[in-house]
Structure formats: C-alpha cells, structure tokens
Amino acid sequence: MSARLLRRLLELLPTLLLLVTLTFAxxxxxxxxxxxxxxxxxxATRVQLEARYHLDQPLWRxxxxxxxxxxxxxxxxSYQYPDxxxxxxxxxxxxxxxLLGSLAMSLALIVGMALGIIAAMKPHRWQDRAVMxxxxxxxxxxxxxxAPLLILLMAxxxxxxxxxxxxxxxxxxxxxxxxxxxxxxxxxxxxTRAAMxxxxxxxxxxxxxxxxxxxxxxxxxxxxxxxxxxxxSYLGPAAAGTLTGSVVIEQIFxxxxxxRYFVLGALNRDYGLVLGVVLIYGTLIxxxxxxxxxxxxxxxxxxxx
Amino acid sequence: xxxxPLLSVExxxxxxxxxxxxxxxxxxxxxxxxxxxxxxxxxESGSGKSQTALAIMGLNxxxxxxxxxxxxxxxxxxxxxxxxxxxxxxxxxAMVFQDPMASLNPYLRIGLQLAEVLETHRGASRSxxxxxxARTLDSxxxxxxxxxxxxxxxxxxxxxxxxxxxxxxIIAGPQLLIADEPTTALDPTVQAQILxxxxxxxxxxxxxxxxxxxxxxxxxxxxxxxxxxxxxxxVESAPTQQLLSRPRHPYTAALLRxxxxxxxxxxxRLDALPGQPPDLxxxxxxxRFAPRCRYAQPDCAxxxxxxxxxxxxxxxx
Ligand SMILES: Nc1ncnc2c1ncn2[C@@H]1O[C@H](COP(=O)(O)OP(=O)(O)O)[C@@H](O)[C@H]1O
Ligand SMILES: [Mg+2]
Numbered sequence: 001m002s003a004r005l006l007r008r009l010l011e012l013l014p015t016l017l018l019l020v021t022l023t024f025a026x027x028x029x030x031x032x033x034x035x036x037x038x039x040x041x042x043x044a045t046r047v048q049l050e051a052r053y054h055l056d057q058p059l060w061r062x063x064x065x066x067x068x069x070x071x072x073x074x075x076x077x078s079y080q081y082p083d084x085x086x087x088x089x090x091x092x093x094x095x096x097x098x099l100l101g102s103l104a105m106s107l108a109l110i111v112g113m114a115l116g117i118i119a120a121m122k123p124h125r126w127q128d129r130a131v132m133x134x135x136x137x138x139x140x141x142x143x144x145x146x147a148p149l150l151i152l153l154m155a156x157x158x159x160x161x162x163x164x165x166x167x168x169x170x171x172x173x174x175x176x177x178x179x180x181x182x183x184x185x186x187x188x189x190x191x192t193r194a195a196m197x198x199x200x201x202x203x204x205x206x207x208x209x210x211x212x213x214x215x216x217x218x219x220x221x222x223x224x225x226x227x228x229x230x231x232x233s234y235l236g237p238a239a240a241g242t243l244t245g246s247v248v249i250e251q252i253f254x255x256x257x258x259x260r261y262f263v264l265g266a267l268n269r270d271y272g273l274v275l276g277v278v279l280i281y282g283t284l285i286x287x288x289x290x291x292x293x294x295x296x297x298x299x300x301x302x303x304x305x
Numbered sequence: 306x307x308x309x310p311l312l313s314v315e316x317x318x319x320x321x322x323x324x325x326x327x328x329x330x331x332x333x334x335x336x337x338x339x340x341x342x343x344x345x346x347x348x349e350s351g352s353g354k355s356q357t358a359l360a361i362m363g364l365n366x367x368x369x370x371x372x373x374x375x376x377x378x379x380x381x382x383x384x385x386x387x388x389x390x391x392x393x394x395x396x397x398x399a400m401v402f403q404d405p406m407a408s409l410n411p412y413l414r415i416g417l418q419l420a421e422v423l424e425t426h427r428g429a430s431r432s433x434x435x436x437x438x439a440r441t442l443d444s445x446x447x448x449x450x451x452x453x454x455x456x457x458x459x460x461x462x463x464x465x466x467x468x469x470x471x472x473x474x475i476i477a478g479p480q481l482l483i484a485d486e487p488t489t490a491l492d493p494t495v496q497a498q499i500l501x502x503x504x505x506x507x508x509x510x511x512x513x514x515x516x517x518x519x520x521x522x523x524x525x526x527x528x529x530x531x532x533x534x535x536x537x538x539x540v541e542s543a544p545t546q547q548l549l550s551r552p553r554h555p556y557t558a559a560l561l562r563x564x565x566x567x568x569x570x571x572x573x574r575l576d577a578l579p580g581q582p583p584d585l586x587x588x589x590x591x592x593r594f595a596p597r598c599r600y601a602q603p604d605c606a607x608x609x610x611x612x613x614x615x616x617x618x619x620x621x622x
Binding site: 202203204206207208209210211212213214217221222225226299300301302 | 362364391392393394395396399400402404407408409410411412413421422425426457459470473
C-alpha cells in the first residue's frame with residue numbers, strides 16, 4: 001500500500017514541474033523587469049543587482065538555476081524584500097491564508113450539504129426554491145463584488161463587523177470567510193441536492209424504507225454516503241477556487257496572507273515570489289486532489305481492490 | 306366458522322399524479338391471504354402488480370393516491386399513521402424485490418444491512434443483532450455466513466444477494482412476505498433454489514407469501530391460489546392448478562400459450578400475445594383486454610363488466 005502511495009505521489013512531480021515551467025515562461029514573457037520602476041536606478045546599481053540575481057544570464061540559464069535551487073528546497077530571494085527570502089515571506093502569510101481557506105471550505109461543506117439535503121427532502125416546495133435562489137445568486141455574484149457589498153452592509157451601515165485588517169480577532173475573519181465560501185456553498189448545495197434526489201430514487205432506498213427504518217435513518221445511513229461522493233470529487237476544484245479567491249479576498253479585506261504577496265509580486269515582477277506562491281498553491285491543490293482520490297476510494301467499496 | 310384472513314385488500318385503487326395528468330394504475334383490486342397461505346399475482350409487465358404490492362407496504366411514493374382498504378390482521382393500513390406503518394414494515398410485513406443487486410445498498414456491509422432491522426424493531430444491541438444476522442444468513446443457506454457479514458453486495462453472486470435479501474426480509478420474523486419477481490433477475494438453476502427456499506420458509510415458519518411474477522412456471526411450484534391482473538384490473542382468480550389446466554379468461558389462456566414449455570421444440574416461435582396493453586391515460590373499453598382478445602364479441606367493448614365466479618369476462622372460456 002505505502003509503495004503504491006509513494007509511486008502515486010512521485011507521479012505528481014511532473015505536474016508541478018510543468019506548472020513551474022509555464023509560470024516561469026509567462027512571467028518572463030510579460031513586459032518589464034523587476035528593476036524598471038518609475039524612479040530609474042543608476043545604471044551601475046541596476047547592472048549590479050541584475051548580476052546578483054542572475055538576471056543578466058540567458059533565460060535558459062536562469063531557469064536551470066531556479067530549478068537547481070528548488071531541488072535543494074530553496075525558493076530563492078525576493079527582489080522587493082531583499083532582506084527576506086521567498087520562503088520566509090510565504091511562511092509568514094501562510095497561517096492567515098490557511099486559516100481563511102480552511103474555514104471557508106469547512107463552512108461551504110457543512111452549509112452547502114445541509115442546504116442541498118433540505119432542498120432535496122422538500123423538492124419544489126418553498127425550502128427547495130429558497131435554496132436554489134441562494135445557489136444561483138451565490139454562483140452569479142463574483143466574490144470581488146460580494147465582498148464590498150458585505151462590507152457596505154455589515155461594517156459601514158450596521159457597524160456590526162470590522163471592514164478589514166487583521167489583528168487576530170475572530171470577527172475580523174467572518175466577512176472574508178463568508179465572501180470566500182458563498183460561491184462554494186452554492187455549488188455544493190446544488191451538487192448535494194442533485195445527488196440526493198437521484199439516490200432517493202434508487203431501489204436500495206426503497207429497500208431501506210421497506211425495512212421500516214425512520215426517514216432520518218434512511219437519509220443519514222443509506223443516502224448520505226453516495227451523496228458525499230460527487231461532493232468529495234468537487235473538493236479538488238473547490239480548493240482551487242478557494243485559493244484563487246483568497247488572493248482577491250485577502251486584498252479586499254487587507255489580510256496579510258500569501259495572496260497579498262502574490263499580487264504585489266506580480267505587479268513588481270518579483271519573479272521568485274510569484275513562482276514561490278504558484279508552486280506552494282499548486283502543490284496544495286495537487287495534494288488535495290490526491291487526498292480526495294484516496295477518500296473517494298475509501299467511501300466507495302466497489303473502487304477498492 | 307372462518308377466521309379473518311391475515312391480509313385482506315378491498316377495492317384498492319392506486320392513482321399517480323403526474324405532470325401529464327392523473328393515471329390510475331391499480332383499479333379496484335380485491336384479494337385475501339390466510340396466515341401461512343400462498344397467493345400469486347401474475348400478469349404482463351406494467352399490469353400493476355408491483356404497485357399493488359407497494360400499496361400493501363405503503364411505499365408507492367409521494368405521487369400516489371390510494372383508496373380502498375388494506376386490512377392486515379384486521380387493521381386498515383391505509384388509514385394508519387406513518388409511525389404505525391413503519392413499525393409494521395420490516396417487522397411483520399416484509400418485501401423482497403426483483404433486482405437483488407440494485408436493492409441492496411452497495412455502500413454498506415451486508416451485516417449492517419441485516420442487523421439494522423433488528424436494531425430498529427427490537428432495539429437489539431449491535432452485537433446481538435450481528436449474531437442474529439449470521440444465524441439468519443445461515444438459515445437461508447448462505448455459506449460462510451459470518452464472513453459474509455463483513456462483505457459488500459458486489460462481492461456476492463446474484464443468487465447469494467437474493468438470499469441476503471430474503472434473510473433481511475425474514476430476520477425480524479414477519480407473518481407476511483411479499484416477493485416481487487424474486488427470481489426474474491436470476492438464472493434458471495438459481496431460480497429453482499430460491500423458490501425452494503421460499504417454500505421451505507413458508508412450511509417452517511408459517512410465513513404467508515404473496516408472490517408476484519410474470520412467469521407462470523414459477524407460480525405452479527409455490528402457490529395454491531393465483532390472481533391474474535391486466536391493465537390494473539383483476540381478470541381472473543382461481544386455484545393455481547385449475548387456472549393452469551382450465552383458464553377461463555382469454556387473457557390467462559393467452560399467457561399460458563405464450564409460455565415457453567418443454568413440449569416446444571427449440572427454435573419454434575412461441576404463440577406470443579399480439580398487441581400492447583392499453584395506455585392507462587386513455588379511456589378504455591369496458592373490457593380492457595377486448596382489443597387484443599381473439600374471442601372478443603361486439604358487446605365486449607361497451608357493456609360494463611362484473612367480476613363474477615372468479616373471472617372478469619362476459620364470455621369466459
Ligand atoms: N410513480 C409512478 N407514476 C406514474 N406511473 C407509475 C408510477 N409507478 C408505476 N407507474 C405505472 O403503473 C403501471 C403499473 O406498474 P407496475 O405496478 O410496476 O407494473 P408491474 O409490476 O405489473 O410490471 C405502469 O404502467 C407504470 O408505468
Ligand atoms: Mg413489477
């Protein structure tokens with residue numbers, strides 16, 4: 001088992017290499033460089049800086065140097081924050097981002113599944129309609145629109161919650177988590193509802209009822225597991241959506257997470273910083289998908305060997 | 306003096322509300338079954354056999370509207386509370402379905418699916434319920450019963466799955482077993498074994514069996530009495546041997562002719578019943594079978610019919 005696991009993990013490496021290569025190529029294809037700011041540097045300083053970061057080398061050399069460092073676990077320096085390494089910067093932002101992301105995903109799973117089940121238990125009744133309206137809304141309003149609306153309502157009008165910033169208080173995360181989770185809640189509710197409606201039509205649910213089990217028992221023990229399967233397969237894309245969404249949300253709410261470095265890095269052509277964030281997030285998504293595959297196989301006995 | 310039957314269905318109608326209007330799929334069925342007795346319902350597919358069985362279970366689904374009476378041990382199930390119906394279901398009235406693969410939950414272990422019946426109805430402890438589950442599997446002759454408990458349905462053969470379904474139905478000791486085409490999905494040798502098992506359960510446990518099938522060969526082995534349904538109506542009722550040897554309704558006779566039998570040389574075309582059952586949404590002639598009946602007379606289509614002397618026909622054979 002563990003040998004197979006290891007082999008499957010190794011198979012993920014080419015994906016990550018491709019990701020790094022593409023990001024590297026795209027970053028360098030974009031016009032401008034890290035030291036072309038408005039306030040022009042003296043020629044000598046620029047040459048010196050470029051030499052220090054190997055930017056004077058041909059691109060393929062730079063690429064190989066980057067990969068070489070990476071193989072030693074070194075994400076390289078940041079041009080913008082010369083006193084700190086990319087790894088340090090990401091390490092500083094990661095706890096905030098991880099907290100935000102995992103809270104948003106958990107909220108999306110719990111609320112999304114609960115809403116989907118409620119809707120499926122009362123098809124075409126008001127409960128179902130309400131959930132579907134919410135789901136369509138959650139999917140059609142992008143979170144960069146939703147976030148300011150939430151701030152306007154909860155912070156500016158009602159003064160109930162802080163509008164942004166981060167000093168470690170839980171209520172500061174409430175709006176960002178909500179804004180990040182809502183589109184996922186919508187998708188998960190729809191998935192759950194559809195799966196639930198399908199499962200409840202199966203002959204084995206009829207058998208469960210023929211045994212005299214209570215409706216609660218039928219839903220929780222007999223229907224829930226197969227309903228989990230499509231939801232779990234969606235967790236991979238959901239994680240990707242949450243990570244990319246968090247880049248925007250952290251920016252809007254002024255949270256010092258990884259996403260903020262990503263935006264700053266991209267604006268300043270801080271190649272190492274951007275590559276580092278892409279690599280970390282890419283690894284997270286790939287690992288998440290991997291875990292989802294394992295979980296999926298555990299839940300469906302027919303998929304096990 | 307006669308005792309009240311275990312099951313008595315009176316004027317049962319089942320209608321379904323559908324987007325294309327209401328459709329009555331069972332129209333005024335009457336039947337009686339004594340404790341420990343056997344009764345078969347036969348008919349082409351779509352004639353309303355399963356809907357009749359599900360009506361006894363109370364499992365026709367949310368679109369169904371039921372009228373008439375279903376008396377079980379003197380109690381009208383159609384007016385019983387949902388909680389009361391649940392208490393009877395699985396405990397005193399059990400049902401076995403056609404497709405044993407689809408009818409078992411593929412995600413749960415066999416043991417759990419058996420044991421939960423006892424946990425629900427008897428408040429049995431988990432360990433007691435699993436022990437009883439092993440004993441019940443053993444009694445329906447599932448080999449290596451203890452190991453089976455930890456298996457999933459897909460690990461079992463079709464015949465084994467149907468034995469598990471039967472074990473699940475009888476585990477709480479019901480008085481009535483409804484078997485809806487229990488052998489249709491199985492190959493012939495396994496079919497015979499399952500029928501023998503049902504017969505044995507009837508003898509040993511005094512289980513009353515309501516067997517639903519479209520296979521007349523199955524009926525003759527198991528049931529004393531047989532009902533024939535056509536397009537939601539009862540068209541003939543007779544002791545099985547009499548029905549097979551001297552059918553009175555032309556539809557029963559046609560079913561018998563359509564039956565493959567040993568006498569037919571292989572390759573010879575069977576005398577299959579021509580035409581289609583009527584569309585239940587359309588208005589139908591007084592005798593619903595008249596359009597397909599080779600003995601039909603001009604009066605068959607419009608003179609209203611009564612179920613008399615075991616047959617619903619103006620010109621019985
Ligand atoms: N939920 C439903 N809604 C509408 N029509 C149904 C429903 N269930 C069954 N029917 C119809 O009822 C008729 C009888 O079905 P059924 O009892 O399953 O037949 P049988 O078991 O004799 O093959 C069929 O025409 C079928 O299409
Ligand atoms: Mg049927």
